[in-house]
Amino acid sequence: MKLSATTKRSNLVNLIGSAVLFAVIMALSAAGIIDRYLQGVLIIICINIILAVSLNLTAGCLGQLALGHAGFMSIGAYAGAIFAIYSPLPGEITLILSMLIGGAVAAVFGLLVGIPVLRLKGDYLAIITLGFGEIIRVIMENLEITGGASGLRGIPNNTNFTTAYWVMVIVIAVHFTLMWSRHGRSIKAICADDIAAEAAGVRTTYYKVFTFTISAFFAGIAGALYSQHIGLLSAKAFDFNRSIEILVLVVLGGLGSFTGSIVAATGLTTLTELLREFSDWRMLVYALALILVMLFKPSGLFGRYEFSLTRLIDRIFKKEKGSKPSRGPEKKLPKKEDAKV
C-alpha cells in the first residue's frame, strides 16, 4: 500500500504542476502577452506533442519503425471533421466526441494494418506503414465526402487552447501510466529482445499490435484536434514528409523518452515558427538532423531519461527520507513550456 501512497502523491503533484502551467499561460493571455497568434502556436505545440509522444510509443518503446503516423492523423482528422460538420451538438461536446471518433477510426485502421505486418520480423512495418500513409492520402484526395483534391472546408473551429492543453496532459499521463504498468514492461521487453521476451512468456504479437493500435488512436485524436483548429483539411498536409517531421521530433528527443519528445516538439515547433522565411530549407535541415543524430548521438537529447516533477520537488526540499524512487507518471511539461513562454 505504500506504493499507492507515493503514486497518489505523485499524481497530485503532477496535476498541480500541469494546472500551474495552465494558469500561468492563461494569466499571460489575459494580460495580453500571449496574443491570438501565440495561442495558435501553443495549440500546434500541444498537437505536435501528442503526435510525438504517441509515435514514440511505437518507435521508441516498442522499437518498431512506423512511417505512417501522418496517415493515422489524417484518418482521425477527416473522421473527426466530418462528424463536427454534421454535429448539431455544442462546440465543446462536438470536439470531445469527434476526438473519440477520430481516434477510434484511426485505431481500427491501425489494427487492420498492424495485424498482418507485426507478425513478421524485420523492417516490413516501415515499408507497409509508409505505403499505407500514401494510400490514405490518395484515397482522401479522391473521395467525395472528404472534399477531394480541393480539400474539406467549413469545419467548425472548436479547438481552443484549454481543450488542446488538457487533452495533451491526459494523453501524456496515459502514456506514462501505460509504460509504468505491467503492459509497459512487456513492451520494453519486446524492444530489448523479442525472442527472449517471447521465451519469457510475453505475447509479442499481441503487444506489438496493441501498442501500434494505441499509437494510431492518439494520432487520430491529434488529427481531430488539428482539423478543428485549422478549419480546412487537404490531404497533402498528411504526406510522407509530415510523418517524417513527427519522426524527427521523436528521434531528436530520444527514442523511448517521452520527456525528449515533449521538449523536441516544443522546441522544434517554436523554431519552425520563428524561421518561417527559411521554410524551403526546413526538410533539408530535418534530413541532416536525422543523419547526424543517428551517427553521433543515436540516443537523442534525452536517451531514455524521464523528467519527474515529484523527484525534483523532493530534491529541492531535501526531504529527510531522501529521494525515494518515485513511480514515474510525471508530466514534465511545466519547466519546458515555462521557459519557452
Next chain:
Amino acid sequence: MDQLILFVKQLINGIQVGSIYALVALGYTMVYGIVKLINFAHGDFIMVGAYVTLATVPFLITCGLPAWACILVAVVICALLGVTTERVAYKPLRNSPRISALITAIGVSLFLQNAFALAFSPEPQAIQTIFRLNAVNIGEIQVAGVTLLTIVLSVVIMLLLQLFVKKTKMGKAMRAVSEDSAAAQLMGINVNTTISVTFAIGSALAAVAAVMYCAIYPQVDPYMGSLLGLKAFIAAVLGGIGVIPGAMLGGFVIGIAESMTKAYISSQLADAVVFGILIIVLLVKPTGILGKNVGEKV
C-alpha cells in the same frame, strides 16, 4: 480482337515498366542481402541518375557523341554516390540497432530529394530524346524500340549479375558476407570492400534504370525516385529478397499488375494495388515467391 490487342499492349507496357522495377529491385536485393538494410536512398539514386542524364545529354549531343553514352556517366556517378553513402552514413552504424540504420537511410533519402529540389527546382524538367530506335511490328501490334531495349537490357543484366554472383570470386565473397560477415572476415574476406562493391553495383543498376526510365517518361523531378524505389522494393520482397531472379520476377509481376489496374480499374488505385500485393505476400509467404525459408538463429 480489339480487346485482345489492347490487352497485349497493356501487357507489354507492364513488362516494360516491370523491367525498370526489376533493375532497381536487383540493387535493393543485393544491398539488403548483404547488409540487411532497406536502403531507402536507393530510389533517390535513380533520381540522381536522371539528373545526370538531364545534364549530360545536351553536352554529349554538342560534342557529336551519341546521347546514350550518358548511361556511362550516370553509372559512374551513381556508383560513386552509392559507395560514398555507404561509407559515410551506413558503415558507422553497422553494429547499431537496425532502427538507427533505417532512420539514417530515410535521412539520406530525404537529404538527396531536398538538396536536389533546392539546387535545381522542385518542378519537373523535360529531358531530350536519348534513344532513336525504330518501332517493331509484331503482327498487328507495334512495339516501340525503347520498350524492347528496356526489356532485353534488364534480362541481360539480370543474367550477367547472376553469373557474377555465382561464378566469380567477388560474387562468392558477397554470398559469404551475406551469410555470416564475421565468419567471412575470419576466412580472409575483406568485408568492407565487398560491401562497397555491392553498393557500387546496386547503384550502377539504379543509374541504368534511371536512363531507361527517362527514355520512356522524358522528365525528371527531385521526388521521382521515392515511389519508384518503393515499388521496386515491393518487387524485391515479392520475388524473395536476396534472390536475384526473384527480383526480376517480382518486377515483372508488379509492373503488369500496375499497368492492368491502370487500364481496367482506375489509375488512381494502381499504387494501392501494389501495396495490397505487398501485404498479401507478407501474409501468405513472407519469404517471397522464390525465397527459401531460413530458420532463425538465437
